[in-house]
Amino acid sequence: MAYAYIIPEWFFGLDITLEIIFGLITLLVSIFAFNIYKTSKERSIGLLSLSFLFISLSYLTWAFVNLVIAPTLVDKLRIITLGTVPKAFILAIYTHYGLFILGLVTLAYTTFQVKKIRIYYVLSIISILVVVVSVNKLITSRIVSAFLLFFITYHYFKEWRNKRNKRALWIFGSFFLLTLGSIDFIFSANFYATYVIGHILEFGAYSLILGGLIHLLRKTKIR
Amino acid sequence: MKKRNRLEIIRDILNVIRAKNGKIKPTHILYKSNLSHSMMEEYMTELKEKEFITEKLLAGKKTYAITEKGIEYLHKYQLIADFTQSFGLEEEG
Numbered sequence: 001m002a003y004a005y006i007i008p009e010w011f012f013g014l015d016i017t018l019e020i021i022f023g024l025i026t027l028l029v030s031i032f033a034f035n036i037y038k039t040s041k042e043r044s045i046g047l048l049s050l051s052f053l054f055i056s057l058s059y060l061t062w063a064f065v066n067l068v069i070a071p072t073l074v075d076k077l078r079i080i081t082l083g084t085v086p087k088a089f090i091l092a093i094y095t096h097y098g099l100f101i102l103g104l105v106t107l108a109y110t111t112f113q114v115k116k117i118r119i120y121y122v123l124s125i126i127s128i129l130v131v132v133v134s135v136n137k138l139i140t141s142r143i144v145s146a147f148l149l150f151f152i153t154y155h156y157f158k159e160w161r162n163k164r165n166k167r168a169l170w171i172f173g174s175f176f177l178l179t180l181g182s183i184d185f186i187f188s189a190n191f192y193a194t195y196v197i198g199h200i201l202e203f204g205a206y207s208l209i210l211g212g213l214i215h216l217l218r219k220t221k222i223r
Numbered sequence: 224m225k226k227r228n229r230l231e232i233i234r235d236i237l238n239v240i241r242a243k244n245g246k247i248k249p250t251h252i253l254y255k256s257n258l259s260h261s262m263m264e265e266y267m268t269e270l271k272e273k274e275f276i277t278e279k280l281l282a283g284k285k286t287y288a289i290t291e292k293g294i295e296y297l298h299k300y301q302l303i304a305d306f307t308q309s310f311g312l313e314e315e316g
Contacts, residue, residue, distance in 0.1 A: 033306070039295055040303045041273040042230075044312040111311055159311040167309045212309055220302045 004080040004093060004138050005185075006192040007066070011199075012078050016063050018199050023059035025206045026052045029213060047110040054103030061096040065089055077192055082138075097141035101127050104148040111155045139186060146182040153179045170212040177205035229314040230307060232258065233275075234300050236266055240276055240289045241297065247287050 007015055033049035036042075069080065069089050082090055105127050109120045127144050134140035153175040160168040181201035188195040227235070239255040240247050253263050267287070270276045275293035279286050296303070307313055 033310075036299070036303055036306050039292075039299045040230075041275075042303070042307070042312075044314070045303075045307065048310055048312065113312075113314060156311055163308075167305075168311070171309060171311065216302070216305055216309060219305065 004082055005188040005195050006190075007078040007080070007195055008192045009076045009078060011196050012066075015195070015199055016066050018203055019059050019063035019066065022202060022206050023056050023063060025210050026056035026059065029209060030056055032213060044110050044113065047106055051103045051106035051110060054099045054106060058096050058099035058103060061092055061099065065092045065096060094137065097131065097138065097145075098128060101131065101141060101144055101148070104145055104152065108148050108152050111152055139189065142182060142186040142188075146179060146186065149175065149179040149182050167212060167215070170208050170215075174205040174208035174212070177201045177208070181205065226315065230300070230304050232256070232266060233270065234297065236263075236270065237275060237289055237293050237297055240287050241294070246281075249285055249287070252287065 030049045030052035033045055033052065037046040037049055066080075069085055080093075082093070085093075102124060105120070105124045109123060114120070127148070130144055131137050131141045153172065156168070156172040156175050160172040162168075178201070181198045184194045184201060185198040186194075188198060236252060236256050239252055243251070249263070249267070252267070253260060256263060256266075258266065267276070270293070271278060273292070274290055275296055276287050276289055279288065
């Protein structure tokens with residue numbers, strides 16, 4: 001039977017806390033971006049807000065799934081197996097992955113500064129379709145996420161190379177960590193250590209994003 | 224001279240209109256904002272759609288005035304610009 005992912009017993013609970021923290025940080029970015037969008041009416045800022053909202057909902061769904069399912073405990077490992085959980089929860093797991101991919105597609109579409117909305121629809125449909133038709137949907141969704149994150153990170157790398165400022169480095173660093181985390185999570189069905197490492201990498205990434213946001217707010221207050 | 228990005232151009236146009244609120248003509252904006260005619264038309268349409276400016280006819284001639292939303296944009300411009308730059312969303316003008 002295929003595992004979705006394996007959680008070491010000592011990490012169970014802490015992972016849910018971290019997922020809630022990631023959900024709240026991304027929600028904060030989304031709300032902050034939405035407030036700026038209301039003033040500026042800039043399409044790209046509105047889309048950024050939407051992308052972080054998708055990502056936030058994805059993390060909160062994940063936390064909910066882990067909390068409610070309370071995975072089977074075997075040899076000090078909590079195992080989430082798709083075959084043993086009720087269908088509603090399988091749907092919730094897929095919702096988590098679907099929202100995460102949709103968030104990344106929206107972010108990629110925004111950062112690439114593409115104007116045609118059709119490109120967004122094509123990107124979204126292809127990304128979701130690849131996951132839906134694949135045999136192992138969970139691993140495929142992780143690969144798709146890593147792929148999208150790689151391109152977003154490359155965009156931020158170019159931004160940092162051109163600007164050479166602290167804020168650009170912050171964002172590049174955070175997305176670099178998210179890409180590493182996403183690659184790491186591909187193996188979380190087989191190696192429980194990757195589940196822990198993935199969470200730590202994401203914690204680093206979202207700490208940087210939060211730090212950048214706080215820095216921006218402080219700078220605004222000083223002015 | 225550094226090429227202005229989209230947000231900077233919008234800020235400059237709004238500042239020009241605010242400086243002469245209610246009396247500014249398109250030719251004056253064109254001269255002050257340092258844009259081509261077609262580019263200025265594009266920006267003016269966008270600013271009207273966003274309700275940052277209003278267009279009026281005074282003695283048969285078009286004049287522009289800045290709205291509350293336009294003034295709010297100018298007040299929060301630096302935050303908008305910093306946020307846009309942080310997330311790599313800057314667009315060329």
